[in-house]
Amino acid sequence: xxxxxxxxxxxxxxxxxxxxxxxxxxxxxxxxxxxxxxxxxxxxxxxxxxxxxxxxxxxxxxxxxxxxxxxxxxxxxxxxxxxxxxxxxxxxxxxxxxxxxxxxxxxxxxxxxxxxxxxxxxxxxxxxxxxxxxxxxxxxxxxxxxxxxxxxxxxxxxxxxxxxxxxxxxxxxxxxxxxxxxxxxxxxxxxxxxxxxxxxxxxxxxxxxxxxxxxxxxxxxxxxxxxxxxxxxxxxxxxxxxxxxxxxxxxxxxxxxxxxxxxxxxxxxxxxxxxxxxxxxxxxxxxxxxxxxxxxxxxxxxxxxxxxxxxxxxxxxxxxxxxxxxxxxxx
Amino acid sequence: xxxxxxxxxxxxxxxxxxxxxxxxxxxxxxxxxxxxxxxxxxxxxxxxxxxxxxxxxxxxxxxxxxxxxxxxxxxxxxxxxxxxxxxxxxxxxxxxxxxxxxxxxxxxxxxxxxxxxxxxxxxxxxxxxxxxxxxxxxxxxxxxxxxxxxxxxxxxxxxxxxxxxxxxxxxxxxxxxxxxxxxxxxxxxxxxxxxxxxxxxxxxxxxxxxxxxxxxxxxxxxxxxxxxxxxxxxxxxxxxxxxxxxxxxxxxxxxxxxxxxxxxxxxxxxxxxxxxxxxxxxxxxxxxxxxxxxxxxxxxxxxxxxxxxxxxxxxxxxxxxxxxxxx
Numbered sequence: 285x286x287x288x289x290x291x292x293x294x295x296x297x298x299x300x301x302x303x304x305x306x307x308x309x310x311x312x313x314x315x316x317x318x319x320x321x322x323x324x325x326x327x328x329x330x331x332x333x334x335x336x337x338x339x340x341x342x343x344x345x346x347x348x349x350x351x352x353x354x355x356x357x358x359x360x361x362x363x364x365x366x367x368x369x370x371x372x373x374x375x376x377x378x379x380x381x382x383x384x385x386x387x388x389x390x391x392x393x394x395x396x397x398x399x400x401x402x403x404x405x406x407x408x409x410x411x412x413x414x415x416x417x418x419x420x421x422x423x424x425x426x427x428x429x430x431x432x433x434x435x436x437x438x439x440x441x442x443x444x445x446x447x448x449x450x451x452x453x454x455x456x457x458x459x460x461x462x463x464x465x466x467x468x469x470x471x472x473x474x475x476x477x478x479x480x481x482x483x484x485x486x487x488x489x490x491x492x493x494x495x496x497x498x499x500x501x502x503x504x505x506x507x508x509x510x511x512x513x514x515x516x517x518x519x520x521x522x523x524x525x526x527x528x529x530x531x532x533x534x535x536x537x538x539x540x541x542x543x544x545x546x547x548x549x550x551x552x553x554x555x556x557x558x559x560x561x562x563x564x565x566x567x568x569x570x571x572x573x574x575x576x577x578x579x580x581x582x583x584x585x586x587x588x589x590x591x592x593x594x595x596x597x598x599x600x601x602x603x604x605x606x607x608x609x610x611x612x613x614x615x
Numbered sequence: 616x617x618x619x620x621x622x623x624x625x626x627x628x629x630x631x632x633x634x635x636x637x638x639x640x641x642x643x644x645x646x647x648x649x650x651x652x653x654x655x656x657x658x659x660x661x662x663x664x665x666x667x668x669x670x671x672x673x674x675x676x677x678x679x680x681x682x683x684x685x686x687x688x689x690x691x692x693x694x695x696x697x698x699x700x701x702x703x704x705x706x707x708x709x710x711x712x713x714x715x716x717x718x719x720x721x722x723x724x725x726x727x728x729x730x731x732x733x734x735x736x737x738x739x740x741x742x743x744x745x746x747x748x749x750x751x752x753x754x755x756x757x758x759x760x761x762x763x764x765x766x767x768x769x770x771x772x773x774x775x776x777x778x779x780x781x782x783x784x785x786x787x788x789x790x791x792x793x794x795x796x797x798x799x800x801x802x803x804x805x806x807x808x809x810x811x812x813x814x815x816x817x818x819x820x821x822x823x824x825x826x827x828x829x830x831x832x833x834x835x836x837x838x839x840x841x842x843x844x845x846x847x848x849x850x851x852x853x854x855x856x857x858x859x860x861x862x863x864x865x866x867x868x869x870x871x872x873x874x875x876x877x878x879x880x881x882x883x884x885x886x887x888x889x890x891x892x893x894x895x896x897x898x899x900x901x902x903x904x905x906x907x908x909x910x911x912x913x914x915x916x917x918x919x920x921x922x923x924x925x926x927x928x929x930x931x932x933x934x935x936x937x938x939x940x941x942x
Contacts, residue, residue, distance in 0.1 A: 361746075413930050414884050416746075420871060421927035428919025436916070543750050556744050591758030599751040603741035610742070 307553040307605075311568035318572055322579030329582050332459065340461030342574040345545050346567055347467045348522040349552075350474045351515030352545045353566040357478070358511040359491035359558025360408055360415035364400070365545060367426035368516060369523035369538030372396045374433060376524055377533040380443045389448075393520055400426070401516025405509040423542070430535050439533040451528035463525045470518065475563045487511060492559025547598045548573050553605060573597070637881040637933060641896040645903065652907040659910055666789060672902045673795035676895065677850045678873045679880075680802040681843030683894045686877055687806070688839045689819040689886025690745040692734060695847050695873060697756035699866035702727045702851030704760060707768040707861030716776045724848040730756070731844020738840065739833035753870075760863040768861035781856030791853045798846065803891045815839060819886025875926050876901050881933060900925070 323330035348365050355362045372393040380389035400422065407418040441448065454462045478484035489497040490507045498504050526537055552569025554561025576597075577590040653659040678695055685692055702723045710719035730752065737748045770777070783790040806812035817825045818835045825832045855861045880897030882889025901922055908917045 407927060407931075411931055412934050413927060416884060417878055417926060417930050420875065421923040424871070424875075424919050424923030424926075428916050428921075428923065431916035431919065432914055543753070546747070547750060547754070550747050556746060586762065588758040588761040591754045592762070593758075595751040595754030595756075595758070598754070599737055599741070599743055599748055602743045602747050603737065606742040 308562065308564050308568060311552065311565055311572065315568055315572050315575070318575050318579065322575065322582060326579055326582035329579060334578070336455070336460055336464070338571075338574050338578045339464040341578070342570050343461065343463035343467035344522045344526055344541075345548055345570045345574070346464075347470055347525070348519045348541070348545050349549050349566045349570050350470060350563055351518035352542075352549045353552070353554045353561060353563055354474070354478070354487060355415075355511050355515045356549060356554045356556060357491045357558060357561055358487050358508050359494065360508060360511070361546075361556065362404065362415065362419045362512060362515045363542045363546065364404060364419040364423040364426065365515065365519040365522075366538035366541035366543075367423045367430070368397065368400055368519045369526055369541055370430045370533070370535060371400065371426045372520045372523045373527040373533035373537055374430065374439065376527055377439050377441050380441065380445065380448065381439075384443050384445065386445050386447045390524060393524055394517060397516045397520030397523075398513065401513035402509075404516060405512030408512060409505040409509040434533070434535045436535050438535065441527070441531050441533075444531075448528055449531075451525055452531075463528075466521065466525070470521065471563060471567055474514075474518075478563055483507075483510075488559055490558075544573075544594075547594060551598055551601045637936070638890070638893050638896060640932065640936075641880065641893065641900060641929070645896060645900050648900065648903050648907065652903070652910065656907075656910045659907070662787070664906065664910070666787070666792075668899075668902055668906045669792045670789045671905065672898050673789070673791035674850045674854060675869075675873055675876055675902070676795045676898045677798050677853075678843070678846045678869075679876050679894050679898055680799050680891060681839070681846035682873050683877050683880070683882055683889060683891050684802065684806060684815055685839040685843045686874075686882050686884060687819045687886060687889050688815050688836050689822070689884075690738060690836055690839065691749065691874065691884070692731075692840065692843050693746065693749040693870050693874075694730065694734060694752040694756055695843065696866040696869035696871075697753045697760070698727055698730045698844070698847045699851045699854060699869055700861075700863055701730075701756050701760040701763070702848050703855035703858075703865055704764050704768045704861035704863055706848075706852045707770060707855050708764070710774070710777060711768070711771045714772055714774070716774055716780075719777070720848075720852055723852045724845055727844045727846075727848030727851060728841055729844070730847070731841040732837070734844070735837035735840030739836050764861070764863055767858075767863065768855075770855075770859045777856055778859075779856075781853050781858075791857075794849065794853065798849070799891065799895065802842075806891055811835075816887055819888070821887070872901065872922070875922055879926055879929050 319330065328334055348369075352362060352365065375392035375396050376389045379392040380386065383389070404415075404418055404422055407413050408415045451462055456462060456465050478487065486497070486502050486507050489500065489502060490504050494504055497507075523538070527533060530537070548570040549561075549566045550556065550569070551572065552561065552565035552567065554566055554569075573594055576593065577587075580590050580593065581587065649659070658664060678699075682692065682695070705726050706719045706723035709722040710716065713719065734745070734749055734752055737743050737752075738745045741748075743751075779790055781791060785793055806815065814825070814830060814835055817830075818832045822832045825835075851866075854865055858865065876897040877889070877894050878884065878897070879900060880889065880891075880893030880895070882893060904921050904925070905918050908915060908921070
C-alpha cells in the first residue's frame, strides 16, 4: 500500500517551509469562508457562545488529532484510538467511583493509555508488523475487551466529582471551555516540539525517508515507538474529556472516532506517506469540519448530510492537494 | 520506506518456492482448532453446524475474493461494509417496486459496481490514497443510506426466488455457499492461471515497471476496485435475503472482518504477494473461531477479541518465517 511504500521526495527545508505556509494559508482561507458563509445564513452562528461551544466539541478531535498527525508524520497509522477512548474510560470511572479522587482516576487512565501505546509501538517498531494491521488488531481487542468487561452496559460515574464535571461544562473566565483550553495547551506544546525541538525533526526525518534517517544516526525504531506512546496518551486525554461529557464509561464510546480524526488530519494536509504536514494544518482541518457540521445543523440539515459532505470534502481536499503536488513536481 | 518494498520483493522471490508453507501453517491452525473444539464440544461436527459455519463464511468469502485481488494490487477498500448495507436497502426497494429478482439484483450490482468504479477512479485518476479515499466513500455511504431510508426496508413481496438466495438449499448445500464457491473459483482461476492475474500481481509488486512495460496499471487497479464492488453487490443481496429486509445498520465492521481474513491468509498490504487459497483458509479460521466461541458457550464478545489477537500473531509469525527464509 502506498502509505508504506511511497518515499516522499523532499529537498530543501526552506522550500518545504514555504509549501507548509501556503497549505496552512489555504486552510485558513477555507475556515474563514466556512465561518463567513454560516454567519450570513445561520442565526446566532457567529456568537461567542456558539463559537466557544464548537471549540469545546472540537477539543476531542484536536487532542487525539495531535497524536494521529504525529504518527502519520512518522510514516505510520494508528486506527486504534476510537477503541482506546472506550477502554481508558473504564479505569477512570471505576477508580473514581472507588476512591473519589480525580487524580487517581486520571492516573489510572493514563497508565492504561501508556500500556496500550507501548504495546502498539512495540509491535510496530520492534516486531516490525505493519501499523495498519497492529492497530486494526488492537482496535478489535480493546473494543471486544470493553464489551466483555462491561457486558455492553454503561458504567455510570457515581462519584460526580465537581472537578470531573468541570472538565465537560466548566469554562475558563466563564468563556472558554476547559476541554478546549487543554486541547490548545497540548497543541501549542506539541507544535513547539515538532517544529523547534530535535525530536520533532527526527520524526519528520524518519517519516520522510527512513533509510536516510537511519544513516543520519537516528534511532528509527525508538522514534516510532515513542510516536505511538504519544498518540495513545493524547487519545487517553480525549477519552477522559469524553467520559466527563457523557458522565459514564460507555462501551460504544468513540465508535468511528478514528475515522473522523484521520479524515480531519488528512484534510489538514498531513500526508499518509509520512514526513509531510503540520499540527497547525491538522488543527485547521479539525476546526473546518467541526464548524461545518455545526453550521449545517444550524441550517436544519439532517446529521447524515454532515457525514456525506465530510466524506466528499476529504476526497476533494486530498485530490486537490495531490494535483498541486504533481504540478509542483512538474509531472 | 522504499527499502521495505525492495525487501519484500526479494522475499517474494525466495518465498515463491515455499509458497505453500504460509498456508500450511494456516491449514494446521485450522485443523488444531477444529480438533480442539470438537473434543470440547462434539456437536461441532454435526452436519447442521458445519452448514451453519459454511453459510457464515459465504458472505465474507465473496467480498474477500474481490478484496484479495485489490490488496494484491496494493490498494484497499474500507467502504465495503457501508456499501453492503446500502446495497441491501436499494436491492430490496427495487425488488419491492418491480416484483423482479433480476431487476433487484441488477440494481444492487449496478450500485455496488458504481461505488467500486467511483473508488477506483478517485484512486487512479485523482491519485488519492485508497485508505483515505475509501474512508471518504464510507462516510458518504453511511450518511447516504440514512438519507435513503431511516428504517429497515421490509420485504413486501416475499418472492420465493429471493428468499432462496439466502436461505435456500441445493441438495444439502445452502445457496450462498454455492454462490461463494463459484465466485471463489472464478477469482482463483483468474488470479492463478490467467495473464490478467499475473498483471494484477505485477501491478502490486512494482507499478512503475508495469507501466514501463506498456501496461495500463490504472486500468488494472480500476478493475480490481470494480470487481470488489460487484462482489459487495452480490453479498448485499444475500444478506438482505437472509435478514428478510434491507437494514441500513447492517455491515458495521464488515470491512474489517474481510480485511482481517485476507491479511490472515497471507496477502501483503504492500501488494504483489498473496493468494486466494490463503484467503479461503483465513475466512475459515475466523469463522470456525466464531463458531467455537458460541458452541463452547463462551461470552460472544470474545468474537471481537480473538480475531484481533489472531491477525497480529499471524502477521508476526509471517515476518519471523520470512526472516528465517532469507537467512
